[in-house]
Amino acid sequence: MSPAALAWQQFRLERKLFWRSPSAAFFSFALPLVLLLLVASVYGGDAERLEILIPGIAGLSVMATTFNAMAFNLTFLREQGILKRLKGTPMPTTSYLAGFLGSAVANAFVQVLVVVAIGHLIYDVSWPRDWIALVVFTGAGVVAFGSLGIALSHVIPNFDSAAAYVNAIFLPVMFVSGVFYSSESLPPALEAAAEVLPLKHLVDGLGGAIVTGAGVQDNLGGLAVVALWAGAGAVLAVRGFRWE
């Protein structure tokens, strides 16, 4: 089989594994949707706040399906010796990673679409006004959070502690990055922190794409921050990679 065909086989396997793992499916797929429905019910029909919440949850979904999922999965695969076994087979590393990462990318895009659809159908938020910006920011977010998740897995000592490591980052980043409310309402120190982190800029970019129609060219600064994190994450992901 060609490397591309093997990547496709790995992708299909990852899809199967994802849906067979209730906790993975819940934490990366259902949790953002549950948060969306809960917080939206608090906001009632307040259109202005819903227009912050929908792109916020879309950005959060990108992080959950890539950053959290990569850190959990790779720690598990490493600890179980599954990566080591894989390295002993003729499966090319690039094919494996393409299938493995491709599955996370698929999760991220599907989830963003689900959030957008819920936003429109239930909460009367408009369909995205700039689809290109939606795809560009989702794609940049996937690369940044995916590679950062891989990098984080290198420092997580074992699977038992993975949830602590992931949530120690995920929860604070979620609260400062304007997911549920505008980050401008935060104390200045937290707002400054959010400015250097990627999630706020991803949420802003998605907000432009979905709500205001601001395109990629209007959020180039934010895109640059996400891209910087993607570059740093990629270097750390590759450099610290361990098979066992």
Add this chain to the structure above:
Amino acid sequence: MASPAIEVSDLRKSYGPVEAVRGVSFSVQRGEVFGLLGPNGAGKTTTVEILEGYRRRSSGEARVLGSDPAAGERQLKQRVGIVLQAAGFYPRLTVHEAVSHVAKAYPDPRDPSETISMVGLADSADTRSNRLSGGQQRRLDLALALVGDPELVFLDEPTTGFDPAARRVAWDVVRTLRELGKTVLLTTHYLDEAQALADRVAIVKNGEIVAEGPPESLTPASAGYRVSYEAQGRRVEHQTDDPTDLLHRLTGDALARGERLQSLEVARPTLEEVYLELMDEDER
């Protein structure tokens, strides 16, 4: 004659100041079952993992099927099957799904169902791997290593933790591999396993090979033959490299005294005795 399946010369591996493998040399012919026998920590696994491509050697030469294992070539991996000491499975894949998936990476794999039957897992083919018993998981290890129909199979302590039935299956699989003309490098700390399976054995101790040869011929210089008999109610034992001469003297003396040597025995030391003696040398 075909080049050896594995050729290792003066292989060394250091971890910081600790030298785990200290100048190991051996070669394994095609179709041969070669055993690395030694206690835990002797350097067997480090040696095998260098040959499998998992670790880089510090110095020395290693060729596996004519290639340098450190290069990690896909062409080499397609011809090699590996049973690791401890490697997990996707917990939510069934036996058949796991074996079929791995088979896809090889150019000319065995039939997955046939491979599963060969290792005695046919009844569990649709069981998810996290529901397999320990022994069944080791059988799955074997199936995953064999499904690519490799020329060379590495078995790193393939039966550690096996129940007796699973062990018997693993032994049968190794014998089947030999009948198929495959080359096998196995490590074990079980003597009987090395004796039962290996055409040749190298005994490894502290990162060095201390004895090498067919199991029945392994005789360290100090042991030789053992001649024993009973005299005045106690057992007298001599060790010699030349039992003919010793027996001649002992029996001649006894006859001259008009005695009989009671319960006279001439024995080659078993591999177990050789092994224990080699392992004990430090303490003597």
